Amino acid sequence: MTSHQTRTRTLVEWALSLSYDTLPADVINRTKDFFVDTLACAVAGRDHIAVTAMLEYAKTMGPADGKCEVIGFSDVRTSPAFAALVNGASAHVVEQDDLHNSSVMHPATIIYPTALAVAQDVGASGKEFITACVVGYEFACRAGEYLGKAHYEKFHTTATTGVLGAAATTAYLLRLNADQFVSAIGTAGTQAAGLWQFLLDATHSKQVHTGQACATGVFSAYTSASGLLGTADILEGSRGMGAALGNLDPTPSAIDGDLGKKWSVLESSFKWHASCRHTHPSADALLALLKEDGVKYTDIASITAYTYKAAIDVLGLSGEGKTVHQSKFSMGFVLAVAAKKGSAGLMDFTEADLVDPELRELQGKVNMVLDDDINKEFPARWLGRVVVETKDGRTLTRSVDVVKGDPGWTLTREEIESKALALAKYGHVQDIPAFKDAVQRIWNLESQDKIEKYSFA
């Protein structure tokens, strides 16, 4: 393997120079915030068939007595690859995990499951865990920024660059040297995968992508530790990700620009609504409009949601939304839910709602329209504007440029705890005090010598 100074290698060397003591306080705090958020997402998703199928797989293929937990299944102990697999799936399935705008990917559902699994395997401390997550965010998000929106048109970036984040998190926790770390990134990137076809028929590939990105990242770093060589320049090489995965106009400086000045974890957003993040600007605009202008959902004649191309591309695949999960990818259905219920939270999307004639009628009144100005800003900014026509002839407009949960309007710890508790209840957690205790332990993560078990019944 060459030790040619690629941008990937620069990023690796910077990552290896990091330690907990070098991290800014807000980076540390936000890293813990998203850990709480992710743990709660995983519990909320634990009973989904995509998750239980992968758990069954873990039991069939893995050991029965591993060191790693599967969140929400306190009787299961498996190896890091399988723990990362199942937790990476469960943390993503209720669509409440975080979103990093400029990379168009969801880092938390990849980074935390991987870090938890590997930390429990190697006996890492809370400080090492936090640093490894910060490292993972940088690889996943910077690679997503590098590949850009042309890549996202064809590939599920959360998986394709998530696998680099998972490999980096693992590499950091395994204390790989720079050559091994670069190898791990190469091995991960050559396995980058994830297509959008599943959106068309409401199947479970979204969770497969996240779970497998975690497991493949783990694979890449552990095998690098054993001497397997990965290619040195998987991002920028002439046959690498930038060249092959889409018709790209990649942004090389994203890989190693502003190291230590911009932090991906600080740029990531909490999801407040429980739907695809592409619906949030429109949902927020609509909720504000209805409230401030005193419009009831029964007054609405039509809703036009002005948005960017990627939203139309992705949301346009989901049709009317046949399942609860798919309905969260229908702009019409999400805006109908928001209008009728006044919110679009986890409890607002149910099987019963799928057959509610009022919601389906309202959904039919929603149109998405491409707006050039909004599109130009994407993915740096995720903007939205809605125009509502009322049955009595009024035309009302509202725009948003920051949605609740964004870095510019982030959640307080009270709001994070409240969201987490709602997720835990959605996941039928019986022992709520134990869940609350787990959250408190995360707030004090840096004081722990070893990452202990978080699972609860």
Add this chain to the structure above:
Amino acid sequence: MTSHQTRTRTLVEWALSLSYDTLPADVINRTKDFFVDTLACAVAGRDHIAVTAMLEYAKTMGPADGKCEVIGFSDVRTSPAFAALVNGASAHVVEQDDLHNSSVMHPATIIYPTALAVAQDVGASGKEFITACVVGYEFACRAGEYLGKAHYEKFHTTATTGVLGAAATTAYLLRLNADQFVSAIGTAGTQAAGLWQFLLDATHSKQVHTGQACATGVFSAYTSASGLLGTADILEGSRGMGAALGNLDPTPSAIDGDLGKKWSVLESSFKWHASCRHTHPSADALLALLKEDGVKYTDIASITAYTYKAAIDVLGLSGEGKTVHQSKFSMGFVLAVAAKKGSAGLMDFTEADLVDPELRELQGKVNMVLDDDINKEFPARWLGRVVVETKDGRTLTRSVDVVKGDPGWTLTREEIESKALALAKYGHVQDIPAFKDAVQRIWNLESQDKIEKYSFA
């Protein structure tokens, strides 16, 4: 999931209609031939660092007491996912496994490791094993034909369509119903991955691709059996493999044309030379020319190898060939070896050869040139022509259109056994009689109620 009659579903339903008794005798025999060939390739590759790193991973992440063997490691018993992973890597690393022309992929290194692992897990019979392999070949090769050479420019097709073959082989052995089988194909295809960047720096991704294609195929079928849904039209869907993986002009009829009339396993070639298959037409032409025209390697002033674009694209990445594996991807080095040694077999590529000044000098006299007529025929036919200029001023030309090992010039059972034995010796098999016995058991595979262990020390 929709039960819409896609071509994928047609292929699935046809596969489920197959049984051993419906297979033509030549299909059965060739399937056993390639099993012997693959078993021997795996033994030959067992000590490569890429393989031992993955074996280490299997031990760390998998169970210690599984039902499945790792070929050449008689003390290891693991679960099917890990057995398929390691055997899928070892069977590919010495570059002696089979090649299916029109799909531009190596099916055997995917299909047999997967079939062996799953058959040992479920206790399948020899007849079921054979049929499952035939099924796997059809999925892997037909998908490769569908995606075509534009896909191959960016992706390692052995992995990207191999994963479909692995999923199909597993699905057949698990006796999935049609809906589950279609799901398995969808889950496998959305994870299709494998880039060429590793060729540039002689790293180990080629073996990662094949091993992981096996493991991911296993994952896809086992999770489908547990209820995980994969998308119904991953090949032809608007966001599927044909649309996203390259700038393609796919051939839909390849997916379900001539079912039961053409058999992929009969279209596949044995590798006689131990180098990248793209070098074989030129190597055969050169060997014939030198022999028939009485030219010695020391007489050569220059060699021009006229070939197709894909050969230039792939072989052009390997530079001079820094490692034994990479040297097999240098047209110049392979032709130099063939010219000097009179053959380009497994024993003809060594560490010592990498520093042989005669070989390096001769390598420098070789040029590859694109030939439009040859390129037009690719990948249906892999043709080659060499022009040799001698130091005494002669210009000699030789073309080949069928190389040794191709379906039109296939190996006899004696030649297969002889090649297998050479591979076993290369892999330092101590108990040669036990290896020979394993080969005999494969010749009688259909008589076995259960696939037993093949490993030997």
